[in-house]
Amino acid sequence: MTAPPRPEPALAPAPAGPLAKPRLVGLFVAAILLTLVVAAVHLTQGTSAVGALDLLRLATGGDDEAARVLIASRLPRLLAGLTIGVALGFAGAAFQSVARNPLASPDTLAVNAGAHLAIVAVAAFGIALPALPAGALAFGGGIAAAALVLAMSAGGQTGTTRLVLAGSATAMALSSVTTLLLLLFEQATIGLFAWGNGSLVQSDLVAVRELAPVIGLAVVALMLLGHRLDILGLGDDTATVLGLDVRRTRVLVTLLAVLLSAAAVTLTGPVAFVGLCAPVIVRLLGRVVPGVHRHRILLPLSGITGVLIVLGSDILLRAVMGGQAGVDIPTGVVTTLFGAAVLIWLARRHRDAGPTRRPPGGHAAVRSSTFHRSVVAVAALLTVGAVLVGMLAGDTWVLLGDIVNWLNGNTGPAYTFVLDQRWPRVAAALLSGAALAVAGTTVQAVCRNPLAEPGILGITAGAGLGAVSLLTFVPLAGVWAVSGVAGLGALLAFALVYGLAWRGGLSSDRLVLIGFGAWQGGLALITFLIVSYDPWNTGKALTWLSGSTYGRTATQVLPVAIALLVLTPAVVAARRELDLLALDDDTPRVLGVRLERTRLLALGAAALLTSTAVSAVGVIGFVGLVAPHLARALVGGRHARVLPVAALLGALLVSVADTLGRTVIAPAQIPAGLVIAMIGTPYFVWLLWRSRATERSR
Structure with a gap:
């Protein structure tokens, strides 16, 4: 609770003049x-x-x-x-x-x-x-x-x-x-x-x-x-x-x-x-x-x-x-x-140039191409292994031979039912983790803030608010309707945060603070909907807000797969622009990059990826923060290398969290989002502590 001797006071001291x-x-x-x-x-x-x-x-x-x-x-x-x-x-x-x-x-x-x-x-x-x-x-x-x-x-x-x-x-x-x-x-x-x-x-x-x-x-x-x-x-x-x-x-x-x-x-x-x-x-x-x-x-x-x-x-x-x-x-x-409104108003007046405002890849090591290919191969193998364990584990454990027989249509009714219910959950965890990781990588590059992620920018809360609103007022809504409204909510939240943060230019600190206010406001509205219109089903609401693959179907997973197939190549195609955006505002302009247009397109893609993930598994935080950081630590700061590794690590993280949540206290279950929050928070704390130590040593 002690402070360094040279802080920048954000509050003016009490005036020493006479009182009125x-x-x-x-x-x-x-x-x-x-x-x-x-x-x-x-x-x-x-x-x-x-x-x-x-x-x-x-x-x-x-x-x-x-x-x-x-x-x-x-x-x-x-x-x-x-x-x-x-x-x-x-x-x-x-x-x-x-x-x-x-x-x-x-x-x-x-x-x-x-x-x-x-x-x-x-x-x-x-x-x-x-x-x-x-x-x-x-x-x-x-x-x-x-x-x-x-x-x-x-x-x-x-x-x-x-x-x-x-x-x-x-x-x-x-x-x-x-x-x-x-x-x-x-x-x-x-x-x-x-x-x-x-x-x-x-x-x-x-x-x-x-x-x-x-x-x-x-x-x-x-x-x-x-x-x-x-x-x-x-x-x-x-x-x-x-x-x-x-x-x-x-x-x-x-x-x-x-x-x-x-x-x-x-x-x-x-x-x-x-x-x-x-x-x-x-x-x-x-x-x-x-x-x-x-x-x-x-x-x-x-x-x-x-x-x-x-x-x-x-x-x-x-x-x-x-x-x-x-x-x-x-x-x-x-x-x-x-x-939330007051916080957003304060953030619009705030100017912060603290240590969090630096290129996200500024301290990443330079790695060789061979090392990069090795990391991709290991990450892919670990992800495949996590998917396989996810199919085997749960309240009912199955054997590898059971999965082979299931794929060939030769299993009995009991195992067929178990595996038919399990594979959409495994697919939802895999694809949503990859989508959130790609979205987080994009957000960090555009915001030039290594501590930013879709949740902190209000995109997750906007998608969750849209989905919960539709499920509350139209409980029989189909999967595509839920995904569409979640996407609309994410885009509206993104537009609101981006528009409020724009003030003669985009400040990454201001964007994060306004996004935090929008996030809190969105969660408050979700709570309002739950307790007003479905107060006797808080378990369902908590499961949704905690991020869970429970009860997923193949139809609910499909929008995430389509978003990844369409938007990931677009983000990868813009890898050079993301590298430039992560540096500063002047370099992209000098090299002919349309700064605001590129920012809008990149963050729009991140919002859509996040919205489809939220519609499939609910609100999951920290994946978009942890996966890009681990990827940059392994393969350096170039987005051509970071994006595939981050996607694999995000898929791995959510898959492992989902499997743990389904098996540790089976038949009871822990939502994957809660497991990830408990895993991701120590890493987040370490990032803050490391940047704090770096700043104090300057």
């Missing part, structure tokens, strides 16, 4: 009055017929029904919203100040994901804990996740892109384990899918009463540390000269922020992006009201803004969708959509 006291007092009064109005409106909403007039009559001894509704349902929900709004607002402001980064928050630092995993892990084994012990477990999970992310991103100060990538990778890994527990222990964790997206539903005031004092003490402690945070904002060297113990202050503030985040997750589940948006909104007021950047003003205003975001989102949800939606649909879905 009348304006500040007016701002606080206006914020409090607005909060009271929002809270009053919030109390009038619900599933019962009790309205504002019924609640007003309670002051004169109104009916018992209104009192019961108020005490049993509406007041606990309101107090939960107030509590977590304050906690997340304070936590987000503290994280951003410690990291001196406007995108630091409980979400981007994976604190919420770590706390969520800790709580689900206990619930999966049938252990019901009171609020305080559960909060202690959540705190442990959150602090471990935050420590890892801050270590990989050098305290968050070496670049916003690195912070978001480190946090998203860690959160994806933790979420994969959480999803695995939800799938394996579906009965014990029933209802936790919606709660895992942030739900304000409360059955009583017990949890609020237990956690509110903890949150109150942490809030008071952060207020007492406000002056130290002002000094810390001047920079580590200046703060040290002024007598501040920088390390101790940073550690203490981080612990308090994680404690607040963990308490909020324990109470309502992870309500996303409140901790990101609230401090950003308050800081924007600095132009109108000087002095809000000082932490003893910034922190309470962030807490109040957090309350307004949480309660406002809940009010909007129930006003648009009806009172029952407040029970069925997590409030965190609305805050995620709002937060």
Whole structure:
């Protein structure tokens, strides 16, 4: 959690000039009055017929029904919203100040994901804990996740892109384990899918009463540390000269922020992006009201803004969708959509030239042609072996002779059924892995970012949103319709991200950050569709979102095969252009390459490859990141060599993950996407750590 002595602060230090006291007092009064109005409106909403007039009559001894509704349902929900709004607002402001980064928050630092995993892990084994012990477990999970992310991103100060990538990778890994527990222990964790997206539903005031004092003490402690945070904002060297113990202050503030985040997750589940948006909104007021950047003003205003975001989102949800939606649909879905929009807006204003922005093949070794051919041959043999093992292994093991007899049509009904069901799964894993790897190689070359992949750019979420939307509203839709809508969703997501990232040129950092926002927004919309229209089938939804070959048919595999046959040769034909794009913007122009046209065509091909893969196996991440990196490490940076090796490695990776998922705990199954996430995350972490070490040695 320590930072290098020469960071580039992304946040301006608190101004040292005189405070505009009348304006500040007016701002606080206006914020409090607005909060009271929002809270009053919030109390009038619900599933019962009790309205504002019924609640007003309670002051004169109104009916018992209104009192019961108020005490049993509406007041606990309101107090939960107030509590977590304050906690997340304070936590987000503290994280951003410690990291001196406007995108630091409980979400981007994976604190919420770590706390969520800790709580689900206990619930999966049938252990019901009171609020305080559960909060202690959540705190442990959150602090471990935050420590890892801050270590990989050098305290968050070496670049916003690195912070978001480190946090998203860690959160994806933790979420994969959480999803695995939800799938394996579906009965014990029933209802936790919606709660895992942030739900304000409360059955009583017990949890609020237990956690509110903890949150109150942490809030008071952060207020007492406000002056130290002002000094810390001047920079580590200046703060040290002024007598501040920088390390101790940073550690203490981080612990308090994680404690607040963990308490909020324990109470309502992870309500996303409140901790990101609230401090950003308050800081924007600095132009109108000087002095809000000082932490003893910034922190309470962030807490109040957090309350307004949480309660406002809940009010909007129930006003648009009806009172029952407040029970069925997590409030965190609305805050995620709002937060994704704020993140995209911040990314459009951001300029980052951190160590992640370099040609993806810049450190690859130069290999001979003989070595390249040897690598291709070995990779092909390993892939064939993985396919063969995939056909043999599963809940029912077969022999090689059984496969030969099956191919000749000589097997009995039992083995015929098993192998007829198995081969489309093996083919789906093989082809989807290759498609994702080719797409990832293309994206990394065009973005000149070795940490980019289709998932991080929102393409995967767009394809998943399209497919889930069609399956939700047209459950009998055919395979070609699902593939077509998934492709349309991927192209729309790609067009949105690319268009927003274009600002007098394409910045790779801006593209990744906007893609991350689109990814989070897409996942929130998918969750909304699932809990709104198919809430009793979360197992199917989780399997889709985790990436699984379960139940695949030959017809569902065909679009991936066609996409590979059509688009891979086109990408290979553009290998020279990809080599040039991976260098810089000027070299391709000098050599006559139509830069924007080539980028659009290359990323369009990547989007279509990704969409067909998603339509076949669901949402699988990290393949488009890991396979190109391994390929470049083996055969160098030329795309004529990288593309075939990456395709083989991607096919190998997904095939092995699928086989492991089908056999390790058979007859139960682990979705291939979860296996890949748990394999790919350590590699991703290593890449970040290596580039961090390289940067610090400069």
